[in-house]
Amino acid sequence: MSSDNASQTPLHNPEQPVAAADCPPEKSKNQDKNEAKRKAKIEKFLAKQAAGKAPTTPDAAAAVAAPKKAKAPKAAPKPKPAFINTTPVGEKKGMSEPMADSYNPVAVESAWYSWWETKGLFAPQTGPDGEIGPKGHFVMVAPPPNVTGKLHIGHAMFVAIQDSIVVVEKQLWKNENLTRHDLGREAFVDRVWDYKNQYAGTIMNHFRRLSAFYDWPRERFSLDDILTRATRETFVRLFNDGIIYRSSRLVNWCHHMNTALSSLEVENLELTGPTMLSIPGYPAEEKFEFGVMVHFAYQVEDSDERIIIATTRIETMLGDTAIAIHPDDERYKHLHGKFVRHPFVDRRIPIITDAECVDMEFGTGAVKMTPAHDNNDYVVGKRHNLEFINLLNEDGTLNENAGPYSGMLRFRVRKQIIEDLKAKGLYVDTIGHAMSVPICPKSNDIIEPLMKPQWWVKSKQLAEPAMQAVRDGRLEIAPLTSEMD
Known part of the structure; x- marks a missing residue:
């Protein structure tokens, strides 16, 4: 039955005030804990007294029974002052202010964009006749967003990707006077592998310094040919066996974040x-x-x-x-x-x-x-x-x-x-x-x-053998209370 037709028990709305009752205020967790410790000490003292092992002086008895003094509450942290941008619009941001205690994106990002626009850093570099300069040009299409509200997280992702591509293209031209088309796919892939080989070694050395107990001669990279072939083979077998399949199902969709x-x-x-x-x-x-x-x-x-x-x-x-x-x-x-x-x-x-x-x-x-x-x-x-x-x-x-x-x-x-x-x-x-x-x-x-x-994966036929192994004791789950999960 649809959830919008199901009977539900009325619940308290947290936005509605609750009338105060004539009852003492609730104790804090620390007060309850201290009270429990004090009672336990008194019971221990009485037990020793009954056994003839009680403290011999009143001071000793009082020390056993007296509760510890409650710690003074910590002072609330002082609110941080709101950031105020003092850089005039269009001018370069001053960096003389002291560094903040923690990262504040508003403070870090302020003023820069208006200065970039004023300096014309986004405008294409053309000659006096308006033609593209000898360095050539790089063009990226930015489709207009639908006018249905604010931008969502997908827009932020693609702006970041486009920005990364532009930076790479500019660096490639600046350092080598090449475009990515001049470089070509194969040479680009070779550079990716060079990068992997350089930094993978650093990562493995870090694991060694952590004393990781690995059988290093059996090290594998996720894109090694033997692993990619095994992955494809496994996927095809599972598909042919009907264990994995393609299907449209309901997902939890956030329209605002898309x-x-x-x-x-x-x-x-x-x-x-x-x-x-x-x-x-x-x-x-x-x-x-x-x-x-x-x-x-x-x-x-x-x-x-x-x-x-x-x-x-x-x-x-x-x-x-x-x-x-x-x-x-x-x-x-x-x-x-x-x-x-x-x-x-x-x-x-x-x-x-x-x-x-x-x-x-x-x-x-x-x-x-x-x-x-x-x-x-x-x-x-x-x-x-x-x-x-x-x-x-x-x-x-x-x-x-x-x-x-x-x-x-x-x-x-x-x-x-x-x-x-x-x-x-x-x-x-x-x-x-x-x-x-x-x-x-x-x-x-x-x-x-x-x-x-x-x-999707048909998990029922995979779960049943595992459940049976738990039932007959071949597989134990700790703690035992989790077996019913």
């Missing part, structure tokens, strides 16, 4: 009810509502009947490819095998039965299926051979599959669809709903499940 995140990187924002959130890439004053369940209706084909659906991500209804109901639900048995019509795109949506994903007791008992944008729906889609319709571009806009909403940003579509449902008489209600919102920890963008082609 990159995929592992599930371990994704953080979750717990909401207890309606909450307005700012989204990276949108104006600061433009906020969007989360923590609500939108109820809307699908019109049953060739009928006056409607089927009510509830979702926390109303914009994904543009990618719905099925409505799931429980096969034993008496309310919908007459709808088995029928279809509904999508109100915004030309699509017939089948009504399917599925006892695994549908809870008859929750909500309306009817669940929208969006296999290309929900992890649970993906499983149902595979089970029922549903159509997978991707709605999103990598930059957070909707693609041509979204019909009239193509090109719009995803959360603006969220607002617009509700208005359009109202205009068609298909909007029912919006109610508060506790939910967990996946967040990118670096950009605070809302993570979207997005279909991407990738290489």
